[in-house]
Amino acid sequence: MQDPDLDVYLLDSDLTAALRADARAGLTATPKTLPPKYFYDARGSELFEEITRLPEYYPTRAERQILTDRAASIARVTGAKTLVELGSGSSEKTRLLLDALRDAGTLGSFVPLDVSASALRDAVGTLRADYPDLHVRGIVADFVNHLEVLPDTGDRLVAFLGGTIGNFTPAERAPFLAALRARLQHGEWFLLGADLVKSPAVLVPAYDDAAGVTAEFNRNVLHVLNRTLDADFNVPAFRHVAVWDAGHEWIEMRLRATGAQRVHVGALGLTVDFADGEELRTEVSAKFRQDGLTAELTAAGFAVRHWWTDAEGRFALALAAAV
Template sequence: MSDDSTPTLIIRRLEGPEEQEREALDELRAGLAGSPKELQPKLLYDGHGSELFERITRQPEYYPTRSEAEILEQHAPAIMERYRPEELFEIGSGSSRKTRALLEAMLEHGGSRYVPFDVSDDAVRAAADVLCRDYAELEVRGVVGDFHTDLHAVPHPGRRVVAFLGSTIGNLMESERRAFLKQVHSLLRPGDALLLGFDLVKDREALEAAYNDAAGVTREFIRNVLVVLNRDYGADFDPERFRYRGTWDAAARRMDIGLVATAAMTVRIEALDLTLDFERGEYLRVEVSGKFSPSDVGAELRAAGLEPVQFLFDRARRFGLAVAEPSAVPTTRTGSGTAD
């Protein structure tokens, strides 16, 4: 743990760089061995990728960020009055832009500590620096780690609200969601709460428009992952030989987002000592974005030992925020439930 020059800012890393590099290589190799070949979505968020994602959130077709901000602005005061946490713990914090409504409400009700948890050291530090400057009374304790594996290592110093905002829960496959929510359960004690953002199932036209913006920012964001692989892993992808594809899979109730090879090619990844062959038209999945009904989310929360106590929605009912509390033990319920 190392102190920053700002006395209220502490950055803690749960793993050393060697462990992080080894895990990243293992994940990359496993994903590329699958059918279809897959990449971890966290590869999207290098410095340029994070900037592109912030641009995506401002595109007129992309409703989730605006919809969730509307929910938080309306309901954050009541949530923080109800739970009166000492700490707001945000998983996958990124820029923490939407978090301000929660932080301001928490400070109003006596809380003083914000814990941004993110895989990116740069994202945690940048957000923390801004928040320390803007809120003199706020103590920021950033944690750098992977929410797939590291949440169990986070101490519980006092009453908290845990936030997992955006629609990141939809980037996880069902088995990953089960494992993740059980880890979240371990972060909570009686009197704590989880705020879980989720995108609602809606018509194909609205969903595909959100992931195929007219300005092409999403296309640039997804193709940037090949630049990351070339730079960080010694790959020799030619991004111009892949076209972007974002389509709605109605059966799986998710957006399937990735890149399609426009010609047969061979790609070398030096860090893995791996040579890959792509056929013309072959799909490289970069991420999925699942969509849910409230009953879907309720069933998955209960299976992880979390009891939903409230579902909140924006006025257009495009996006949801579940408020959940820890129950005694996880149930054995699985499955997606039925649409509401």
């Protein structure tokens, strides 16, 4: 399906079908789980933008600081003619890369990829106005399942920012990284943003802010199920929980039932019982160490050429070449 501004490989009906399958699998599992991608309807995206501005939520500021300091070096090292961004959203931070590559005189095109057609269409329109000499075309797709649709233009830099790699478990990261490497030619580049292991005193508040914005964001997934799948979750009866799992070195976000609850999911013909205190896991956010992430990238066929952190060592950008 073609669009004047976008190449569309993922329809709303595809997203609904995936939600149905994931909800059925996750709500009947033990323990119950839901994937974090379903936070991001229009309201969820607004809440996440608010989260990125909270004093407790350091990753966005830390990554922006690295990009501010290192974008010119990234442009010089990669000489990229095409910038591809996975999960681009509004492409706000990416402008630092776009400016640096444009100033270096190499950049010809930008390809943002995201599941949201509306967000992409808005971003593409704004970017075309702000970068009139840049060829911009969005791809509506799921970066887990649709990497094969990335344009094979040569001299590409693929950016995967925001620490989103942490939403994959190790068993999910390996095939994703290998699939991405398979789409790149020898010598092309991958820029990966990763949140780093640090004190739980810093990590946990980033996912459980004092103002309660993250709690509302977490519960938003239940609103999505109620609206999209004709469910009847009593949303206020679930409490937001953020836990640091030291063994796995990840944050888990959960929703805890504050009383016994029976939920009907009309579109699935499914009835789900929650015991008092039972938890539904909605997100894993892994944190990384340099040696571990470097080893994972190496196993996938990348060579890490540069590793940069913010001044406080909270977040990293790894620049890796396909080898």
